[in-house]
Amino acid sequence: MLIVVFVTLVLTLALLGSTTDKILTEAVKNDQINIVNQGKLKFQSLDERQHYINSQIQINIKALGLNEPWYSPTRFVNTILKLAVLDLGQSHFFTSDSGSSSVRDIILEKLPRTILLFTSSTLIITIIGLFIGGRLAGRPSSAWDRLNSFLAVSSSSFPSWWVGMLMIFIFAFVYHIFPARSTPLLPPSDPYYIFDLLYCMTLPLITIVLVGFSSWAYIVRYFLAGVLREDFILAKTAMGIPKRKVVYSHGLRNAAPPIITAIALSLAASFAGSIIIEAVFDWPGMGKLYYDAIGVMDVPVIIGITYVFTLIFVVTIFVTDLIYAYLDPRVKVA
Amino acid sequence: MTKEILSARRGTFLRDFVHSRTGVTGVVILLLLILMTVYAVTSVPLQSFQQWNNPAYWINYPKNAAPAWTNLLKIGQKLPEHVILTQEQASITTSFEHGIRTVKHTYSVNFNYDSYPTDFMIPYSAKYGKTPPVIRIDVMRPDGKDFLIYDSSLPPSLSGSGQNYYSDRVFSTDSLIIQNLAVYKNLFEYPQDETMPQVMIFSKTTNPAVLNGVYHWNEKFYLFGNSDSVETSGLILGGTVYGPMGTDELRRDLAVGIFWGAPVALFIGLTVSLASVLIGLIYGIVAGYKGKRTDEGLMRINDLFYSLPTLPILVILSVLIGRSIFLIAGFLIIFGWIGTAKISRSLALQIKNFNYIEAAKLMGQSDFKIIFKHIIPQLLPLTLASIAIAVPSAILAEAALSFLGLGDPSIPTWGQILHQANSAEAAARGLWWWIIPPGLMIALTGLAFALIGNAIESITNIRSR
Numbered sequence: 125m126l127i128v129v130f131v132t133l134v135l136t137l138a139l140l141g142s143t144t145d146k147i148l149t150e151a152v153k154n155d156q157i158n159i160v161n162q163g164k165l166k167f168q169s170l171d172e173r174q175h176y177i178n179s180q181i182q183i184n185i186k187a188l189g190l191n192e193p194w195y196s197p198t199r200f201v202n203t204i205l206k207l208a209v210l211d212l213g214q215s216h217f218f219t220s221d222s223g224s225s226s227v228r229d230i231i232l233e234k235l236p237r238t239i240l241l242f243t244s245s246t247l248i249i250t251i252i253g254l255f256i257g258g259r260l261a262g263r264p265s266s267a268w269d270r271l272n273s274f275l276a277v278s279s280s281s282f283p284s285w286w287v288g289m290l291m292i293f294i295f296a297f298v299y300h301i302f303p304a305r306s307t308p309l310l311p312p313s314d315p316y317y318i319f320d321l322l323y324c325m326t327l328p329l330i331t332i333v334l335v336g337f338s339s340w341a342y343i344v345r346y347f348l349a350g351v352l353r354e355d356f357i358l359a360k361t362a363m364g365i366p367k368r369k370v371v372y373s374h375g376l377r378n379a380a381p382p383i384i385t386a387i388a389l390s391l392a393a394s395f396a397g398s399i400i401i402e403a404v405f406d407w408p409g410m411g412k413l414y415y416d417a418i419g420v421m422d423v424p425v426i427i428g429i430t431y432v433f434t435l436i437f438v439v440t441i442f443v444t445d446l447i448y449a450y451l452d453p454r455v456k457v458a
Numbered sequence: 459m460t461k462e463i464l465s466a467r468r469g470t471f472l473r474d475f476v477h478s479r480t481g482v483t484g485v486v487i488l489l490l491l492i493l494m495t496v497y498a499v500t501s502v503p504l505q506s507f508q509q510w511n512n513p514a515y516w517i518n519y520p521k522n523a524a525p526a527w528t529n530l531l532k533i534g535q536k537l538p539e540h541v542i543l544t545q546e547q548a549s550i551t552t553s554f555e556h557g558i559r560t561v562k563h564t565y566s567v568n569f570n571y572d573s574y575p576t577d578f579m580i581p582y583s584a585k586y587g588k589t590p591p592v593i594r595i596d597v598m599r600p601d602g603k604d605f606l607i608y609d610s611s612l613p614p615s616l617s618g619s620g621q622n623y624y625s626d627r628v629f630s631t632d633s634l635i636i637q638n639l640a641v642y643k644n645l646f647e648y649p650q651d652e653t654m655p656q657v658m659i660f661s662k663t664t665n666p667a668v669l670n671g672v673y674h675w676n677e678k679f680y681l682f683g684n685s686d687s688v689e690t691s692g693l694i695l696g697g698t699v700y701g702p703m704g705t706d707e708l709r710r711d712l713a714v715g716i717f718w719g720a721p722v723a724l725f726i727g728l729t730v731s732l733a734s735v736l737i738g739l740i741y742g743i744v745a746g747y748k749g750k751r752t753d754e755g756l757m758r759i760n761d762l763f764y765s766l767p768t769l770p771i772l773v774i775l776s777v778l779i780g781r782s783i784f785l786i787a788g789f790l791i792i793f794g795w796i797g798t799a800k801i802s803r804s805l806a807l808q809i810k811n812f813n814y815i816e817a818a819k820l821m822g823q824s825d826f827k828i829i830f831k832h833i834i835p836q837l838l839p840l841t842l843a844s845i846a847i848a849v850p851s852a853i854l855a856e857a858a859l860s861f862l863g864l865g866d867p868s869i870p871t872w873g874q875i876l877h878q879a880n881s882a883e884a885a886a887r888g889l890w891w892w893i894i895p896p897g898l899m900i901a902l903t904g905l906a907f908a909l910i911g912n913a914i915e916s917i918t919n920i921r922s923r
Contacts, residue, residue, distance in 0.1 A: 131762055131766075277905065277908045277909065277912060278901070278905050278908075280850065280904075280908065281850040281854070281900075281901050281903075281904025281905045281907075281908050282897070282900075282901045282904075283854055283857055283858065283861075283873075283876075283897060283900055283901070285858070285861060285876075286876060286893070286896075286897035286900065286901070287897075289876070289879070289880060289884075289885045289893050289897070290885070290893065290894070290897070292885035292886055293885040293886075293888065293890055293893060296885070296886050297885065297886055297887065297888040298888070304883070304885065304886035305886075396767035396768065396769050396770060397769060399769055399770070399773070399862065400769075400858055400861060400862065403862070403880075404880060414770065414773075415862065418773055418777060418862065418863075418864075419863070421777070426770075426774065429770065430767065430770045430771070430774065433767040433770055434765070434766065434767055437765060437766075437767050438765050441765055
């Protein structure tokens with residue numbers, strides 16, 4: 125697990141390191157020239173001025189450690205250590221609502237909103253999926269079952285962000301029910317902010333659920349149908365236990381481990397996939413921040429978010445494995 | 459013997475495939491896409507495709523025009539269609555009188571709509587010597603009235619006696635047109651505003667309504683030199699509907715983008731899925747077949763790739779390395795092979811214990827030969843299915859990158875059209891023709907391959923039962 129986080133960091137660093145250095149060096153040069161231009165220092169000649177600027181630039185570059193490449197041991201270890209304690213540096217372009225430009229503050233501010241949107245939508249999808257999937261598993265290859273599998277195949281080939289654009293068209297342009305941009309207009313300090321936020325969240329939420337529920341129902345049905353074919357289910361039905369109870373309490377419990385794994389993985393993946401959905405709806409979360417950061421090449425933000433995404437993903441995979449082993453004791457032996 | 463089994467299988471496989479409804483649907487959609495590709499390559503001019511991101515190329519087109527067929531849905535308020543005519547559509551007559559050559563380009567437009575054009579534009583270009591030619595434009599209306607709207611001489615030759623090439627456009631807002639039209643104001647029985655030439659020219663004289671019928675626009679060039687010539691002329695009537703798919707904010711004909719998107723999407727989808735499935739297949743089989751430490755090592759690498767967040771890293775790669783379509787295909791392959799590798803490894807683990815593999819091993823065949831001659835053929839149907847199933851995700855991933863504004867800037871893709879639509883807030887402004895077709899094409903392409911893949915998968919599953 126740690127290795128994966130480490131590799132991702134090295135990869136991002138390797139990809140972005142030299143660019144960051146170039147940007148920082150340029151920034152240092154500009155700063156120094158500005159200081160000299162505005163300062164009260166008097167120079168005898170142009171050469172002397174240039175010499176002074178150059179020496180100042182060198183001093184600053186050395187102070188920032190920019191004279192060494194990003195992969196030099198000291199700088200590399202420094203960066204990794206900083207990241208490990210979540211010191212993600214300063215953003216060049218963005219600030220949090222409270223005005224801090226530290227990447228950690230910005231991400232900590234945006235993260236809850238992303239989690240709110242994607243956890244609640246995953247929760248709704250799961251509930252709908254369990255319900256429909258349970259119904260369908262009871263009568264495989266019925267017309268509903270075929271309809272659902274067709275929906276599942278077609279909705280997985282739809283880009284969900286395109287569905288989002290259509291939803292904006294329908295619910296914001298044709299019928300003025302929801303706002304086209306999901307950034308709340310009220311400031312976060314406002315007591316009604318949370319309601320505004322929830323109101324803005326409705327449209328993205330509906331979209332994600334709409335795109336996702338049928339493939340969920342399909343997955344649940346697939347695992348449940350396998351369990352329902354087993355002998356003990358037949359025995360339960362023979363005992364006269366109502367079919368619905370058999371499906372939901374006995375069938376589902378045995379189908380739970382793979383379903384929970386799938387839920388957890390899709391939740392973790394949806395965070396990283398949030399970039400586009402949030403950009404379409406203008407939802408003020410991590411994905412939107414990442415989208416904006418790409419636009420202006422704010423490297424500390426990009427690295428920081430990639431790091432957080434990886435962390436979430438890796439931790440989820442790890443936790444899922446633990447839960448799986450807990451729910452399905454056979455795995456422990458193997 | 460192996461060959462015989464395989465060929466027999468192939469026969470039944472095709473028969474089963476033809477009988478599966480989903481498979482046939484998929485193939486039909488795919489054939490439609492291929493037809494689109496052929497149409498794009500043969501009929502849509504290559505220039506329009508290369509000039510996609512060059513605003514100057516699209517200057518004659520309307521802005522945000524809806525598709526022309528929307529008029530069929532609206533009864534009683536047909537919107538004017540955007541008309542672009544070039545000298546190929548003009549009837550040209552030349553007469554010679556008193557040493558002056560008159561070249562007349564006549565454009566006939568049948569105007570049968572319920573509202574006025576938004577504007578009009580007359581582009582022209584001419585070559586002339588010392589004396590500049592005179593251009594005179596008049597409009598013969600369906601009710602027989604003839605409006606002279608423009609009468610001016612071209613600017614004097616700058617290069618002196620040499621040949622001077624001059625091109626310009628007369629816009630409907632030109633002050634000369636407004637001056638000329640003021641003369642005709644008393645023809646109308648109601649107040650008419652000459653500063654709106656596009657309204658005045660197309661109005662009835664009795665009541666404020668559109669005069670329908672055939673309008674003849676005569677563009678006369680009076681040439682004074684022997685070697686003078688009219689190079690091009692044209693007539694553009696600004697409308698609010700255009701073509702089969704309408705236009706976007708930058709005046710581009712969306713039909714061009716949609717048609718050219720098909721070959722690009724097919725290319726991306728097929729290359730990426732083919733390459734990544736093959737890599738995954740061989741990777742997985744080697745791991746499964748070799749077992750022990752090789753397996754352990756290869757699978758750890760696989761796990762590592764599996765735990766990377768794909769989209770953020772794809773974004774970083776294309777920001778830093780490049781955005782050409784081939785590079786994007788390469789990036790997608792890097793993350794595409796992981797799933798296939800896992801599946802084919804587990805299958806190779808099973809196949810490796812079959813007797814015939816043991817036999818081949820005992821006969822002293824090399825691992826290379828066993829993998830390629832005995833294991834891979836067994837997995838062929840699965841490979842076909844996974845290639846088909848991997849296509850939609852590759853297309854979606856490319857569309858997602860394009861949508862983030864990281865697509866290949868030199869060609870139009872469906873994802874990029876949607877990206878521009880999103881940055882122009884097309885959804886909130888109700889420009890549905892800019893959003894629905896590209897997304898639908900992405901979905902249809904993905905669906906075609908998903909259906910084909912599912913059909914192959916279910917056929918092979920049935921046989922294995």
